[in-house]
Amino acid sequence: MSIHFDHTNMLASMVGEKNGLTAREIGGAGGAAKDALAGFRKLSEKGLYGFPHLPFQKDTIQEIRRFAEEMRGSYDTVCVVGIGGSALGAWALDNAMRGPHPVQGEYSADFPRLVILDNVDPSFIAAALDSMNPRKTLVVVIAKSGSTAETVATFLVIRDWMVRKLGKKANRRILAVTSAGKGDLKKLATAENYRTFHIPDNVGGRFSVLSPVGLVPAALIGIDIRKLSKGAAAMTHSCWQEDLAENQALRAALLHYLLLTRKGKTIQVAFPYSNRLWGLAFWFRQLWAESLGKARNRKGKAVHTGQTPVAALGTTDQHSQVQLYMEGPNDKVFSFWAAGRFPDAGRIPRNGTGLEAFDALAGQSLEKLIQAERVSTAAALTGNGRPNCTFTLDRIDEEHLGAFLQFMEFETAFAGELLDINAFDQEGVELGKKFTYGLMGRPGFEEYRERFEEYEKRRRTAGADR
Numbered sequence: 001m002s003i004h005f006d007h008t009n010m011l012a013s014m015v016g017e018k019n020g021l022t023a024r025e026i027g028g029a030g031g032a033a034k035d036a037l038a039g040f041r042k043l044s045e046k047g048l049y050g051f052p053h054l055p056f057q058k059d060t061i062q063e064i065r066r067f068a069e070e071m072r073g074s075y076d077t078v079c080v081v082g083i084g085g086s087a088l089g090a091w092a093l094d095n096a097m098r099g100p101h102p103v104q105g106e107y108s109a110d111f112p113r114l115v116i117l118d119n120v121d122p123s124f125i126a127a128a129l130d131s132m133n134p135r136k137t138l139v140v141v142i143a144k145s146g147s148t149a150e151t152v153a154t155f156l157v158i159r160d161w162m163v164r165k166l167g168k169k170a171n172r173r174i175l176a177v178t179s180a181g182k183g184d185l186k187k188l189a190t191a192e193n194y195r196t197f198h199i200p201d202n203v204g205g206r207f208s209v210l211s212p213v214g215l216v217p218a219a220l221i222g223i224d225i226r227k228l229s230k231g232a233a234a235m236t237h238s239c240w241q242e243d244l245a246e247n248q249a250l251r252a253a254l255l256h257y258l259l260l261t262r263k264g265k266t267i268q269v270a271f272p273y274s275n276r277l278w279g280l281a282f283w284f285r286q287l288w289a290e291s292l293g294k295a296r297n298r299k300g301k302a303v304h305t306g307q308t309p310v311a312a313l314g315t316t317d318q319h320s321q322v323q324l325y326m327e328g329p330n331d332k333v334f335s336f337w338a339a340g341r342f343p344d345a346g347r348i349p350r351n352g353t354g355l356e357a358f359d360a361l362a363g364q365s366l367e368k369l370i371q372a373e374r375v376s377t378a379a380a381l382t383g384n385g386r387p388n389c390t391f392t393l394d395r396i397d398e399e400h401l402g403a404f405l406q407f408m409e410f411e412t413a414f415a416g417e418l419l420d421i422n423a424f425d426q427e428g429v430e431l432g433k434k435f436t437y438g439l440m441g442r443p444g445f446e447e448y449r450e451r452f453e454e455y456e457k458r459r460r461t462a463g464a465d466r
C-alpha cells in the first residue's frame with residue numbers, strides 16, 4: 001500500500017517566495033509541527049478524540065461483517081438516511097469502490113446499490129421512493145445526535161412507506177446507527193427493535209467514516225471493511241511519527257497551514273483526476289471546512305480562520321475552472337489527487353482517420369491522457385506562481401482508501417492544532433438549526449422563532465421585500 005504526498009510545487013524555488021515556502025520558513029515551523037503532533041496525541045490518548053482508534057476496533061468490524069453476511073441476498077438496495085458526516089463517507093466509498101455515479105450499471109442482490117437520502121427536497125425523496133422496492137430495501141438511518149431535522153423528517157417518510165408496504169415486518173429491514181446513550185433515534189430504535197450500531201461518543205460526524213457510520217453501509221454494499229480498516233491502521237502508525245519525512249499527514253498540514261497564514265492561500269482546491277475519487281472530494285470538503293472554519297481560537301480570541309475547500313474534477317474542470325485558477329486571484333493552493341494505476345488503461349483504438357487531431361491520440365490510452373493532463377495542469381499552474389501538491393494513491397482499492405481517509409483526518413486534526421482552534425466542534429452550524437426548529441414549531445425553540453421574526457422585520461424595514 002502506498003500513498004505519496006509530493007509538495008515540490010509548494011516550494012518558493014518552484015513558485016517564487018511570494019507564493020511558495022522557503023526551506024527556512026518550513027524549518028522554522030518544525031517546532032510548531034512537533035507541538036501539534038504532541039498536542040493532538042495527548043488529546044487522543046486521553047480519549048477526547050476517537051477517530052485514530054477506529055481502525056483497531058476489531059470487534060466492531062467483525063460484528064458488522066457478520067451482520068452483512070447474514071443479510072446478504074435479502075436486498076438489492078441499501079437506503080441511507082443521514083446528512084453531513086452521517087452520509088458523505090458512505091457516498092465517497094460507494095463512488096470509489098462500486099463505481100462512479102451515474103455509470104454504476106445494474107444492481108442486484110449480489111451487487112446492491114446505495115441510495116443516500118441526504119436532502120429534504122420533496123421531489124428527490126419522491127423519486128427515490130419510486131425507484132425502490134420496500135421488500136428488497138434495507139434502510140439505514142444514521143444520526144449521531146438522533147435529532148437532526150432533515151434526517152428525522154426523511155426517516156418518518158421512509159418508515160411510513162415501509163410500514164404501509166410490509167406491516168410489522170418493516171422493523172426487521174430498518175437499522176439505526178446512533179449514539180449509545182442519548183438521542184430520540186436511540187429511543188425509537190429501542191422501542192421498535194431496530195438492529196442498532198453505536199457511534200463512539202468521542203467520534204464526531206465528519207471524522208466517523210471508519211466507525212459504523214461508514215462501515216455499516218460499506219459492508220452492506222460489499223466493500224471489504226477489514227481491508228479498509230487495515231489500510232487506515234497502517235496510516236495511523238505513520239501519522240504518529242515525529243519525522244516530517246515519514247509523517248506525510250503532518251507535513252501536508254504544516255505546508256497548508258503555512259501557505260494559509262503566510263502566503264494568503266485562503267482556498268484549497270481538491271482536484272482528483274479520477275471519477276472514483278470524486279465522492280471523496282465532497283467528503284474532504286466537509287471535513288476541512290467544518291473543522292477549520294472557526295471564529296475563535298482556543299484562547300477565545302477572535303480569529304475567523306479557515307481555508308475554503310473547493311472540489312474540482314480533472315480533467316472535466318480544466319474546461320470550466322482552470323482559466324480562473326491560472327489567471328484569477330492568486331489565493332489558492334491546489335491539491336491534485338492522482339490514481340497511480342487504473343485497473344484498465346482504456347486503449348484508444350489505432351484506426352487512423354487521416355485527421356491530425358484524431359491520429360495523434362490513436363493507439364495510445366485514456367490513462368496516459370488523463371495523467372498527461374494532470375501533470376500539464378500542475379506544470380502550468382506552477383509556471384504561473386500557483387502553489388500545488390499531489391497526493392498519489394498507488395491504486396484505488398479498500399486499503400488505499402482506508403489509508404487516504406485516515407491521512408486526511410489526521411491532516412485536518414494537525415492543521416487544527418497548528419491554528420490553535422478546536423477542529424472538532426461546529427458551533428457555527430447550530431444557530432441555523434435552531435432557527436429551523438423554531439420555525440417548525442419544536443417546543444423549547446420559541447426564542448429562535450422570535451429572533452427569526454425580528455430578522456424578518458428588519459428585512460422589511462430595509463426594503464428587501466420591495
Ligand code: PA5
Nearest residue numbers: 084085086143144145148205206
Ligand atoms: O461533522 C458533523 O458533526 C456534522 O456534519 C454532522 O455529521 C451532521 O450535522 C449530522 O449530524 P447527525 O449525525 O447528528 O445527524
